[in-house]
Amino acid sequence: MPSLLEVNGLTAAYGATEVLHDVSFTLEAGRITAVLGANGAGKTTTLRALCQMVRTGGSALFEGRQLVGRATEEVVRLGIAHVPDGRGTFTALSVAENLRLGAHVRRDKDRVADDVEKMYSRFPRLGERRHQQAGTLSGGEQQMLAISRALMLRPKLLLLDEPSFGLAPKIVAEIFRILRGINIDDGVSMLLVEQNAKLALELADRAYLLETGRVAVSGTSAELMADESIRRSYLGV
Amino acid sequence: MNAMEALLHQIFSGLANGCIYGSIALALVMIYQATHHLNFAQGEMATFSTFIAWALIQRGMPYWGAFALTFAISFAGGLLVQRLVLRPFERAPVLTNVNVFIGLLLIFNALSGWIFDHTVKAFPSPFPQESAMKTAFFSAHELGSFLVMLGVLLTLYGFFRFTPIGLAMRAAAQNPDSARLVGIRVSWMLAMGWGLAAGIGAVAGMMVAPVVFLDPNMMAGILLYGFAAALLGGVDNPWGAVAGGLIVGVLENLLGAYVIGTELKLTVALVLIVGTLTLMPSGLFGKHVVTRV
Numbered sequence: 001m002p003s004l005l006e007v008n009g010l011t012a013a014y015g016a017t018e019v020l021h022d023v024s025f026t027l028e029a030g031r032i033t034a035v036l037g038a039n040g041a042g043k044t045t046t047l048r049a050l051c052q053m054v055r056t057g058g059s060a061l062f063e064g065r066q067l068v069g070r071a072t073e074e075v076v077r078l079g080i081a082h083v084p085d086g087r088g089t090f091t092a093l094s095v096a097e098n099l100r101l102g103a104h105v106r107r108d109k110d111r112v113a114d115d116v117e118k119m120y121s122r123f124p125r126l127g128e129r130r131h132q133q134a135g136t137l138s139g140g141e142q143q144m145l146a147i148s149r150a151l152m153l154r155p156k157l158l159l160l161d162e163p164s165f166g167l168a169p170k171i172v173a174e175i176f177r178i179l180r181g182i183n184i185d186d187g188v189s190m191l192l193v194e195q196n197a198k199l200a201l202e203l204a205d206r207a208y209l210l211e212t213g214r215v216a217v218s219g220t221s222a223e224l225m226a227d228e229s230i231r232r233s234y235l236g237v
Numbered sequence: 238m239n240a241m242e243a244l245l246h247q248i249f250s251g252l253a254n255g256c257i258y259g260s261i262a263l264a265l266v267m268i269y270q271a272t273h274h275l276n277f278a279q280g281e282m283a284t285f286s287t288f289i290a291w292a293l294i295q296r297g298m299p300y301w302g303a304f305a306l307t308f309a310i311s312f313a314g315g316l317l318v319q320r321l322v323l324r325p326f327e328r329a330p331v332l333t334n335v336n337v338f339i340g341l342l343l344i345f346n347a348l349s350g351w352i353f354d355h356t357v358k359a360f361p362s363p364f365p366q367e368s369a370m371k372t373a374f375f376s377a378h379e380l381g382s383f384l385v386m387l388g389v390l391l392t393l394y395g396f397f398r399f400t401p402i403g404l405a406m407r408a409a410a411q412n413p414d415s416a417r418l419v420g421i422r423v424s425w426m427l428a429m430g431w432g433l434a435a436g437i438g439a440v441a442g443m444m445v446a447p448v449v450f451l452d453p454n455m456m457a458g459i460l461l462y463g464f465a466a467a468l469l470g471g472v473d474n475p476w477g478a479v480a481g482g483l484i485v486g487v488l489e490n491l492l493g494a495y496v497i498g499t500e501l502k503l504t505v506a507l508v509l510i511v512g513t514l515t516l517m518p519s520g521l522f523g524k525h526v527v528t529r530v
Binding site for chain 2: 051053073077081088089097100101102104
């Protein structure tokens with residue numbers, strides 16, 4: 001299996017404070033990989049570092065191309081879509097406008113309208129609210145919009161920052177089911193950051209456990225789920 | 238002319254002035270929305286643009302050709318000013334930017350005087366004095382400039398509402414981080430905003446010059462009215478800016494004609510600015526923004 005993303009000695013800092021010290025991992029194409037860890041371990045920062053939204057060092061090769069030192073908007077052009085924490089929807093714009101913005105860098109403009117319709121059939125509730133301001137949607141709908149907007153890029157890699165955050169379990173289950181479908185049907189690789197380790201391990205093929213800015217444990221989801229210390233610290237069973 | 242007709246005349250001529258103030262306010266708001274800075278050089282840039290139009294017309298170019306070319310040159314100029322002068326200060330504190338704006342104000346003012354000298358010049362109106370557009374209440378130029386400004390507004394509305402680049406500019410102004418995450422080159426969107434603002438300013442300059450005559454300080458007073466209009470309308474609301482301009486224009490004319498006299502007209506702008514900031518800082522149509530500190 002070729003690796004889609006090779007991260008080597010990645011560091012990231014906010015001002016003078018270094019948050020990621022030496023993060024290394026690889027991502028296989030077509031798979032879902034989870035990043036687990038406690039609050040402040042550097043999960044969100046890892047995603048932000050890949051998108052060059054913080055000051056970063058080290059190396060992150062995406063299909064052989066170096067991400068470190070690139071501008072955020074150029075990272076996106078390589079086919080990496082990011083669903084940030086707080087969802088990052090344009091709240092004053094309509095649902096339809098948010099989706100069109102997701103396809104901003106695409107060259108095949110004539111197929112964008114079809115893809116918008118595809119999103120509406122995948123998330124019917126977005127279709128019903130297409131002319132509504134994104135800020136008026138419920139939390140779950142906004143998360144669906146954020147994911148749809150990211151998919152409008154037709155990304156090779158989807159970065160997901162806690163898609164379950166603040167949502168009812170039923171809606172989380174629905175969103176995770178759809179994510180699984182997108183991974184299988186469209187072959188979109190995913191890097192999933194989750195506080196909820198049980199949920200993440202059920203969806204992901206592999207997982208990395210971050211502790212204070214370093215990768216502490218890595219393995220397949222089955223291996224991590226069987227690991228006694230991880231069960232006790234992160235799964236609560 | 239009876240008292241009623243005189244009043245109507247004052248109101249219409251106030252609306253015509255108000256269009257100019259509204260356009261300058263719109264130019265200010267365009268940059269404010271994206272950067273939260275007020276461009277103090279907006280007026281001087283507009284004056285400089287008007288001088289360019291004057292020079293083109295002097296060289297025998299037909300009015301509307303000069304009008305279009307001036308708009309294009311001003312757009313490119315505004316874009317260039319953002320790229321070359323302001324971009325290095327994108328992350329700098331507000332006061333640094335204020336200094337840059339004042340620097341730009343002095344530079345454009347000096348350039349106008351240096352290149353085109355300080356003598357007061359007549360600037361032609363594209364709307365002939367004696368035409369069907371003229372009535373007892375307003376001159377042909379007043380109605381004409383009103384229509385031109387309306388055209389500018391509708392074009393802008395269409396641009397922001399219906400074009401992909403307009404949508405990208407709105408997104409960049411609203412949420413720069415998310416805009417970058419969908420691949421929008423935010424810094425270039427700011428430059429586009431500067432270009433559009435400079436273009437709108439140029440149109441306002443060309444419309445006001447036949448009335449106030451062209452000299453390097455032509456826009457100094459008008460910029461103050463523009464500030465008053467933008468603040469009164471709510472500095473984050475383009476429609477508010479235009480409405481604010483019309484209100485300021487009419488108010489200024491009525492107070493000038495009936496209450497305080499023409500010499501004190503400019504005071505109206507200052508009173509409005511101070512009054513708005515103290516009594517309702519977000520203006521008539523602005524959003525109340527609460528910041529957690």
